[in-house]
Amino acid sequence: MKPETPAAPQQTFDLKSTEWYLNRELTWLEFNKRVLHEGQDERNPLLERVFFLAIVGSNLDEFFMKRIGGLKQQVGASVKKLSIDGRLPQEQIDSCYNSVRQILDQQLNLEKELQQLLAKEKIFLLQYSDLTPRDKRSIDTYFVNEIYPLLTPQGMDPAHPFPFISNLSINLLVSCHYPGNDHSYLNRIKIPTSSEMPRFIKVGKTSTYILVEDLVANNMELLLPGMEIETCETFRVTRNAITERHEEQANDLLGMIETALRDRKFAEIVRLEVEPTMLDLHKGKLAAELGVDESMDVFEVDGIIGVRDLFEITAIDRADLHFSQHHPTDNPDLLGDAPNIFHTIREHNDILLQHPYECFDTSVERFLKEASQDPKVLAIKMTLYRTAKDSKIIQYLIDAAQNGKQVAVVVELMARFDESANIRWAGFLEEAGIHVTYGVVGLKTHSKLIFVIRKDYNGLRRYAHIGTGNYHAGTARAYVDLGLLTCNAKIGADLTELFNYLTSGYTPMRQYNKLLPSPKLLKKALLNKIAREINYVKNQEIGLIQFKSNALEDRDIVEALYKASQAGVHIDLIIRDTCRLRPGIIGLSENIRVISIVGRFLEHTRIFYFKNNGDDEYFIGSADLMKRNLESRVEVCTPIESAKNKKLLRELLDLQLSNTRNVWEMDSTGGYTQLQSTGKKENVCIHRLLIESAEKRAAAGQKALARKRSKKKLPSRSSGKKRTK
DSSP, rough: OOOOOOOOOOOOOTTTSGGGGHHHHHHHHHHHHHHHHHHHHHHHHHHHHHHHHHHHHHHHHHHIIIIHHHHHHHTTTOOOOOOOTTTOOHHHHHHHHHHHHHHHHHHHHHHHHHHHHHHHTTTEEGGGGGGGGHHHHHHHIIIIIGGGGGOOOOETTTTTTOOOTTOOEEEEEEEETTOOOOOOEEEEEEEETTTTSOOOEEESSSEEEEEEEHHTTTTTTHHHHEEEEEEEEEEEEOOOOOOOGGGHHHHHHOOOOOHHHHHHHHHEEEEEOTTTSEEEEHHHHHHHTTTTTTTTTTTEOOOHHHHGGGGHHHTOOOOOOOOOOOOOOOOOOSSOOOHHHHHHHHHHHHEEETTTTTTTTTIHHHHHHHHOOOTTTEEEEEEESSSOTTTTHHHHHHHHHHTTTTEEEEEEOOOOOHHHHHHHHHHHHHHEEEEEEOOSTTEEEEEEEEEEEEEEEEEEEEEEEHHHHSSSSTGGTTTTEEEEEEHHHEEEEEHHHHHHHHOOOOOOHHHHHSSSEEEETTHHHHHHHHHHHHHHHHHOOEEEEEESSSOOOOOOHHHHHHEEEEEEEEEEEEESOOBBBBBOOOOTTTTTEEEOOOOSSOOOOEEEEGGGGOOEEEEEEEEOSSHHHSSSEEEEEEOOHHHHHHHHHHHHHHHHHOOOOSSEOTTSSSEEEEEEOOSSGGGHHHHHHHHHHHHHHHHHHHHHHHHHHHHOOOGGGGGGOOOOO
């Protein structure tokens, strides 16, 4: 009898090894390449392609301020600790710079292509030298009246030390001399910021624009009269934004944040951008004065320096060059004749909101507005991380306080780049008599919560909104987020405990029935639920995990997912940007699929799904799968339990997992390939499909409401007639 061939030994993987983890910074830069591709994609309308190009510039600015700035601090502190993927800080910077320069090359090519396409649409981005004599006279008059008074030449000589250069400002370095004298003088001229005037100056009544620094450069005789101009060169600097101090050691948190903001203004420069024609002598002088490495940190930009300012061009009113206008629908559960939103929430118990497909103002803002006015509402508590400049949210909170309600707001002062705004909002709220706190020492409060206590007909009842996105009306029209309006008693009890923790800062070991807050419970719960799926597979059941998050960076979560894949659990990950996990490695992660969706709206939703042996579990919340979110922030995830809302989440996940129009799939090296559409439906933008889904839900809701009114023989609200008793 022929002996059986022994089975090949199963490969073992040391999950502590650095080779199984991708670099956080490099995978984020890969995301930026996908954003750039949207600008390159001819299927997108022209001004939307310009919009994506501007986003790339904005993203890279923030990347240098936050990520490169942080790495440079580590280099300066001689940090020798390796990253999870086994790199020293300087090695990470070197790798990032290689990737950044690839992006910049593609960015420049796209910029030139888009300018040509804009010209075909009679939108011209020209240089001053390209203008007609008549247009030059017109724009020169504008310069004299509107720009010249704002400019201040600053000399650089022994009597005039090198001037301070503010972060991301556009500057001209002007070299000049007196007639008949060869001695050159250098001047710096700061160009007014976009808050003072547009970067792109419109010429006449046509859609012709020139850069404001180009206009200044061609009127230099007014600024430096009698001098002969040798060169006029553009440059810009980027400063490190990582200037936070240790909150635990601060006696005055407000003072600490204000000091950190001042520090950021004068922080170390991490990037110098110059035009490629700048003289080597001037480039070297700038690098030396600004303290940057000329060989590493100086970037020649053969196009628009500060391409983020192209956002101004994308605001041109040309409907034919934009995505079709999107009008969010009203959530169908919030339609009807109930006297206020609390009756509606009580009727449904849980209402799932989908932004930007459904209106923020008729749901979240309405919830807070009615709470501020309802005489039965006794108290409102809220977390505030970011909000709009003209926020109705702030006004409703002030209205509530003026209407005699107890109002408590947890303001996160350390929301990056929103610190000044949040300090200002905190002042407004305190002046209105609102109890303002700043959360728990050492933890950022990143959760998105509104908590309302109301005296209902049968006693006190607690109502809440728990979201995945900020209370910001602007981003609610551009970010894909979820929210839950609920009066679930157990969730209400949990929020009572949570807000008591946030406002007092004490007793972190509180008990929770439904919610999964971090830093105490969320990470542990996710790891336990991953382990539970493994056990189901070991017992011959089907294991399935589906996560949707902006980032997957936490090593413990990645390691747990690897183990689940090895056990046979199928895992779908919809990760927008940073992802440390390497999918598709036989014996390690062949059961894991990672996709990224980049399109019209910014994916911002966090969903965690577990099959749980057929008893499906869904959670939504504010936390990304990052170490900082899971271990050093106050985040909140809530279960979604009604069959109706589970069905909505299943539709959302299935559409995103099956779509091919805006989907990129990750391979085991960390590279991404855009999926190719195979049919007409598959070529439809995922965001268009979800818009259509929301419109169908709204139409069905309107029909159901009409039938309900018809049965009651009540006139519709729009008729303006009084109800019949």
